[in-house]
Amino acid sequence: MKFSISELRSLFIGDKQADRVVPVSGLNAQLTLFAAGAMAFLAVFVLALSLASGRLAARWGDELARTSTIRIAAPAGELAIQTDAALRVLETTAGVESARALTDEEQQALLSPWFGAGIDLRSLPVPRLIEVVENPSGFDAESLRLRLAAEVPAAFWDDHTRWHAPLVQAANRLRLLGWIAIFLIGAAVGAMMTLAANMALAVNAQVVVVLRLVGATDRYIAEAFIRRFTIRAFIGAGVGVIFGMLAVLLLPSAGDDAGFFIGLGFQGVGWLAPLLIPVMAGGVALIATHIASRRALEALS
């Protein structure tokens, strides 16, 4: 199925007189508009979810892929010595871009979700954490592990991959599910438009007979229906997108403790993405109605 530029132009611009040859069905028009609008509203949310999942996966991937943590679990009197020893090992390890011990305040912030904000770390046997950032070429993990074991017995190395990989994978899966949901919404719009177009053609079988009698080609008849349903889907989806974007905009703002929900919605040029939904709805309606009308006209011949 191909449409040339001139065909698409004539399809959308149409002809006022030609548009009148098919009677308007109020209920059919309203249902089509509503269905397109409702689906577009849902599509905005799924798109927001999908984009947010993508951002989350990218952020987790970028931030954690090149970092690791060394935990120094030593008695209070040896903690500083072991920490300094570990930092010295790291300074002389090729591939380590930076290494630093977290301050008491940073460790306190990390533990506050479990112990509350007013915790005094000195009263607890809390290990010291060292954040390690590797450079793009990376370091020999096994060699570092052996050196730490030999020179800093109280050090335990955690390269984050054990727990961040499943999170990134989950976020990527969520994004994939979002795109699948958008595809299904598009398919549902196509199915609804096909049903509506079939119904409209069946109801207007007599109109088709008259039009054929006076010399109307199948293409002329089909275009009258295609144009109508395409425009309805476009307008309905446009209204649905406006309401969907307003709803996303009015979502409660996520605080620092909001976890996953941080960033749910659109950011920057991402706000332009929902504007493609009406265009896609119109395109889906155009193709679905084109196929449905051709089949229906074939059956009516």
Place this chain on the structure above:
Amino acid sequence: MLLYSYGGGELLSDISIRLAPGSFSFLTGPSGAGKTTFLKLCYGALLPTAGQVRIMGNDVRNLDRDGVAMMRRNLGIVHQDVKFLDHLPVADNIALPLTVSGRQHEAGDADLGELLAWVGLNHRAAGLPPELSGGERQRAALARAVIMSPDVVLADEPTGNVDWEMSQRLLKLLIGLNKMGKTVLIATHDLSLIRAVKSEVQARVLRISNRRLQWAGANL
């Protein structure tokens, strides 16, 4: 030789005829003889089982649906059971052949008004088809059939639903078209109509009987 069968039975057989350009012909025969079938074969609504139907040089069997539609733009067709788009005004219905062929701008309001006056429907232009009487519907159908200035006009029982006076008026309109050079073929079972106008037009009278086409000549 044209043959048309349906449901295992022959409806028309051994038919061979050529309508000369500018001729005026009546097709007669009792109800159910096959007059409507013959006309449908002429405008591509049916395809012959065997034989060939050529309309202005086109073999109907070689045309797809769009080809048939294009051919019909050069044919004026009037049915006994006239069908209109009931949601459109009478004037728009009459202009429908121009609309579907993208030529609606070619006929101005004056031309349409002239056509409406010719069939006596000026006062009904803005009305809807369901508001028309039987005779008015037939005249509107005639106006719709000729608005594209076709070379051939096919009329199937055009006077079937109207009184004698109106049927005479419709026939005079068709005779007027023939005098403009159009080829006219009228299917009717009413021989009295033919007798009433035979002094006004040089008409050929054909008769379908026993599935075959015969010359009726002057023996009406």
